[in-house]
Amino acid sequence: MQSPGALEISRRDLLVASAATVTVASTASLSHSQTNAPAASQSTKVSFTVNGERRELQLDNRTTLLDALREHLHLTGTKKGCDHGQCGACTVLIDGRRVNACLTLAAMHEGEGITTIEGLGQPGSLHPMQAAFVEHDGFQCGYCTPGQICSSVAMLEEMKVNIPSHATGDLLAPAEVTPAEIRERMSGNICRCGAYSNIVQAITEVAGRKA
Amino acid sequence: MRFDTPATTNPIDQGKVVGQRIHRIDGPLKTTGRAVYAYEWHDPNTRYAYGYVVGSAIAKGRIGSMDVSAAKQAPGVIAVVTSDGIGELKKGKYNTAKLFGGTEIQHYHQAIAVVVAETFEEARAAAALVKVDYAEQKGVFDLAAAKDTAVTPKEGEPDSAAGDFDAAFETAAVKFDQSYTTPDQSHAMMEPHASIAAWNGDDLTVWTSSQMIDWWRTDLATTLGIDKEKVHIMSPFIGGGFGCKLFLRADAVLAALAAREAKRPVKVALPRPFLMNNTTHRPATIQRIRIGAERNGRITAIAHESWSGDLPGGGPEVAVQQTRLLYAGANRMTATRLATLDLPEGNAMRAPGEAPGMMALEIAIDEVAERLGLDPVEFRIVNDTQVDPENRERPFSHRNLVGCLRTGAERFGWQDRNKQPGTRREGNWLVGMGVASAFRNNLVLPSGARVRLDREGIVTVETDMTDIGTGSYTIIAQTAAEMLGVPVDKVAVSLGDSRFPVSSGSGGQFGGNCSTAGVYAACVKLREAVAQKLGFNSSDELTFAEGEVGAGDRRVPLAQAASDESLVVEDRIEFGDLDKTHQQSTFGAHFVEVGVDVATGETRIRRMLAVCGAGRILNPITARSQVIGAMTMGVGGALSEELVVDKERGFFVNHDLAAYEVPVHADIPHQEVIFLDETDPMSSPMKAKGIAELGLCGVAAAVANGIYNATGIRVREYPITLDKLINELPEVS
Numbered sequence: 001m002q003s004p005g006a007l008e009i010s011r012r013d014l015l016v017a018s019a020a021t022v023t024v025a026s027t028a029s030l031s032h033s034q035t036n037a038p039a040a041s042q043s044t045k046v047s048f049t050v051n052g053e054r055r056e057l058q059l060d061n062r063t064t065l066l067d068a069l070r071e072h073l074h075l076t077g078t079k080k081g082c083d084h085g086q087c088g089a090c091t092v093l094i095d096g097r098r099v100n101a102c103l104t105l106a107a108m109h110e111g112e113g114i115t116t117i118e119g120l121g122q123p124g125s126l127h128p129m130q131a132a133f134v135e136h137d138g139f140q141c142g143y144c145t146p147g148q149i150c151s152s153v154a155m156l157e158e159m160k161v162n163i164p165s166h167a168t169g170d171l172l173a174p175a176e177v178t179p180a181e182i183r184e185r186m187s188g189n190i191c192r193c194g195a196y197s198n199i200v201q202a203i204t205e206v207a208g209r210k211a
Numbered sequence: 212m213r214f215d216t217p218a219t220t221n222p223i224d225q226g227k228v229v230g231q232r233i234h235r236i237d238g239p240l241k242t243t244g245r246a247v248y249a250y251e252w253h254d255p256n257t258r259y260a261y262g263y264v265v266g267s268a269i270a271k272g273r274i275g276s277m278d279v280s281a282a283k284q285a286p287g288v289i290a291v292v293t294s295d296g297i298g299e300l301k302k303g304k305y306n307t308a309k310l311f312g313g314t315e316i317q318h319y320h321q322a323i324a325v326v327v328a329e330t331f332e333e334a335r336a337a338a339a340l341v342k343v344d345y346a347e348q349k350g351v352f353d354l355a356a357a358k359d360t361a362v363t364p365k366e367g368e369p370d371s372a373a374g375d376f377d378a379a380f381e382t383a384a385v386k387f388d389q390s391y392t393t394p395d396q397s398h399a400m401m402e403p404h405a406s407i408a409a410w411n412g413d414d415l416t417v418w419t420s421s422q423m424i425d426w427w428r429t430d431l432a433t434t435l436g437i438d439k440e441k442v443h444i445m446s447p448f449i450g451g452g453f454g455c456k457l458f459l460r461a462d463a464v465l466a467a468l469a470a471r472e473a474k475r476p477v478k479v480a481l482p483r484p485f486l487m488n489n490t491t492h493r494p495a496t497i498q499r500i501r502i503g504a505e506r507n508g509r510i511t512a513i514a515h516e517s518w519s520g521d522l523p524g525g526g527p528e529v530a531v532q533q534t535r536l537l538y539a540g541a542n543r544m545t546a547t548r549l550a551t552l553d554l555p556e557g558n559a560m561r562a563p564g565e566a567p568g569m570m571a572l573e574i575a576i577d578e579v580a581e582r583l584g585l586d587p588v589e590f591r592i593v594n595d596t597q598v599d600p601e602n603r604e605r606p607f608s609h610r611n612l613v614g615c616l617r618t619g620a621e622r623f624g625w626q627d628r629n630k631q632p633g634t635r636r637e638g639n640w641l642v643g644m645g646v647a648s649a650f651r652n653n654l655v656l657p658s659g660a661r662v663r664l665d666r667e668g669i670v671t672v673e674t675d676m677t678d679i680g681t682g683s684y685t686i687i688a689q690t691a692a693e694m695l696g697v698p699v700d701k702v703a704v705s706l707g708d709s710r711f712p713v714s715s716g717s718g719g720q721f722g723g724n725c726s727t728a729g730v731y732a733a734c735v736k737l738r739e740a741v742a743q744k745l746g747f748n749s750s751d752e753l754t755f756a757e758g759e760v761g762a763g764d765r766r767v768p769l770a771q772a773a774s775d776e777s778l779v780v781e782d783r784i785e786f787g788d789l790d791k792t793h794q795q796s797t798f799g800a801h802f803v804e805v806g807v808d809v810a811t812g813e814t815r816i817r818r819m820l821a822v823c824g825a826g827r828i829l830n831p832i833t834a835r836s837q838v839i840g841a842m843t844m845g846v847g848g849a850l851s852e853e854l855v856v857d858k859e860r861g862f863f864v865n866h867d868l869a870a871y872e873v874p875v876h877a878d879i880p881h882q883e884v885i886f887l888d889e890t891d892p893m894s895s896p897m898k899a900k901g902i903a904e905l906g907l908c909g910v911a912a913a914v915a916n917g918i919y920n921a922t923g924i925r926v927r928e929y930p931i932t933l934d935k936l937i938n939e940l941p942e943v944s
Contacts, residue, residue: 041286041333062332071331076251077244079450081401082483086868089401117244126239134238137836141680142241143401143450149242179881187875190868192401192451193680194843195836196879 215787402450845910
């Protein structure tokens with residue numbers, strides 16, 4: 001299935017080359033930094049790697065990593081569900097560890113390596129976790145899904161290195177990928193459509209395949 | 212196509228594609244982050260501006276004055292649009308409260324301004340600089356206190372009666388009379404309301420998140436005072452709705468007004484903490500249920516009354532409607548009453564009416580069964596009815612509640628349930644099982660579609676139907692594939708665009724059956740056009756299979772019909788009065804096993820099973836996901852979900868996802884769903900019915916009944932939090 005968005009854009013006559021939207025924040029600030037006007041928005045230059053590609057941005061200091069990805073790099077696979085660290089829809093991987101991108105400012109990630117859902121796989125070459133979510137119907141509306149998938153990929157890595165959870169019985173024994181462990185560790189990712197039962201099956205399958 | 216006689220054998224009955232386990236065709240887009248939701252539409256040639264909403268800080272009153280000078284001078288600000296500055300806007304047909312416009316404040320967080328800036332950060336910062344002087348008025352916010360002021364609503368059927376309830380109840384061998392409460396609940400779908408509006412002259416395009424494209428288009432045009440033909444709505448992907456995106460919302464109105472003022476496309480998303488008071492919610496109810504029964508278990512009298520509140524001009528939560536139909540009993544009455552409250556607008560949330568109604572009714576049934584010394588499964592079976600109990604001439608189109616209950620009891624191991632509440636203990640856990648019937652009416656709405664066949668043999672379906680996670684893309688593709696004898700990957704489905712034929716939309720669990728029936732109608736027409744083009748006789752018995760059209764010995768590739776030009780047809784399904792002559796409903800049974808911590812009163816769900824009888828299941832994968840999702844929402848309703856009302860200041864206090872507690876992974880065990888193998892030829896040519904809301908109706912009561920079975924404690928006020936259990940739990944040794 002083709003994305004309706006992609007379909008729409010291809011119908012357009014693109015007369016002008018792609019505008020550099022990443023500069024919007026800084027130019028906007030400059031245009032207002034005149035005498036008697038309030039201080040311009042403070043901005044910072046930051047560079048990091050996103051899905052293996054080096055990106056450099058001049059960003060308002062208040063810009064979250066989430067909005068840097070969505071509004072400046074147009075990587076909208078990472079979702080804004082609450083903007084308050086309550087839902088997990090914005091989960092991305094920073095140097096392999098899962099992070100709520102809405103709870104961290106972009107300027108804090110100089111030189112780091114960020115992986116978003118777009119970096120895990122794409123239609124036609126899905127990451128095993130993406131394929132398992134399709135196979136087990138681990139989603140419905142799809143809005144929490146990128147966060148669930150990023151979170152579950154990092155979560156299995158956490159278990160490999162024996163990071164314990166509230167559900168871990170024996171802190172000295174190797175962590176086991178049980179449904180109870182998965183449910184505990186994935187509880188920061190809310191799915192209001194209620195696909196939890198299917199998501200646990202998808203993650204269990206991937207964990208088994210890797211083992 | 213007019214559907215006014217029961218469906219006979221048709222191509223859907225082949226079941227080669229429809230009814231098969233086919234994975235979502237939008238799955239790869241959604242799992243890779245390539246599905247584009249409302250706020251994400253991006254044209255690289257456009258410089259978007261950002262709108263940030265300002266909400267009222269009072270629940271009722273007027274705006275005295277609004278000072279936007281500081282906001283206007285803040286960095287990056289392009290425009291500030293205020294409700295008192297813009298004058299009165301017309302209200303859309305489907306809204307109760309105004310979305311924007313005027314100086315009157317009707318509820319807390321009603322939108323009163325939108326600040327437009329170059330960036331999101333600048334718009335948000337500037338929005339905080341808007342100063343508002345209010346003239347606050349005293350409001351009414353407490354349903355229990357306002358209950359006695361409730362009146363009979365002017366619309367709908369607020370009262371129903373058959374036989375003589377009072378007399379029958381008075382003389383009944385067993386009399387039961389109890390009251391229950393359900394709280395205000397929030398949809399809390401994962402994608403907040405969001406819109407991008409772009410004007411091109413007088414033409415307006417809005418990318419938004421809508422369940423009902425045509426309702427939004429109509430109401431947005433009304434609100435803005437422009438011609439509907441000038442409004443183009445796009446909503447191809449929707450991050451959940453559950454009823455909260457049925458009706459036009461503030462983000463679309465604000466984005467359109469802001470874009471007009473800023474002379475640029477503007478993006479507006481409602482911040483999460485804004486949703487619960489700005490939009491709609493499921494209203495709280497107070498319900499009274501009386502049941503009179505004979506000693507053998509037959510119900511002789513049943514009454515259900517419900518009180519809820521809403522803003523002036525709003526409607527009631529119709530929590531009694533299932534009681535008119537679910538169980539037999541010659542003498543019956545229901546009554547719905549509505550109080551005026553100044554809380555945010557109450558409106559439809561998943562299974563409006565039945566969801567809270569079943570939360571009460573199905574506890575009451577459990578209580579009466581116990582009083583009679585009957586198994587609650589058997590008590591329900593004894594009182595089954597195959598006809599509308601208020602009008603015994605009117606049969607159900609198809610009803611197998613008994614089959615759901617019996618199948619579920621067997622599969623769940625119901626016979627192992629402890630007969631004496633509070634007697635099964637496993638370590639710290641008191642363990643119990645609960646059951647409830649599931650019931651939700653099947654609604655039918657007209658639905659249109661356009662179907663195109665091209666020279667490659669690709670079938671394209673276009674309809675303004677939406678997929679809010681329900682699986683519309685997939686079941687529509689299956690329908691077209693079955694009708695035209697092609698595999699699903701030869702079907703392209705385009706949804707959520709107001710340039711396409713108007714569909715049923717997504718709501719009231721009518722979308723699946725009705726939208727596919729509309730596609731069926733268009734495909735029947737396309738089959739006729741193909742036959743004519745390929746020179747078959749109209750009397751031929753045609754088969755469409757494996758990409759070919761055939762009659763007798765002649766086989767022609769389907770694509771050949773479009774070899775010179777694409778064939779395009781359009782049709783819609785319209786429904787006669789089969790839903791009047793026959794009661795169309797969906798049925799099920801929910802079984803739940805719970806553990807209650809004997810020390811803390813914490814309830815954990817251990818096992819869940821739903822058995823559903825809902826006509827043809829179009830896709831067992833997506834249908835099952837609908838049901839497990841609904842079961843999950845039902846667990847939230849049972850154990851944690853409650854919008855807490857500040858009865859002084861008149862707003863929902865816990866208005867975010869930290870404090871409004873929806874179930875998380877750790878709350879939900881593995882869930883089982885069984886679909887009874889059935890069809891309902893009265894519902895549509897698809898012979899399908901709704902499933903999405905059925906899965907919710909009764910779940911919370913099954914949990915409540917399980918908690919009673921585990922502990923012997925009967926809680927009649929939802930949600931069943933530990934504070935309501937802990938005082939009555941046994942002493943911990």
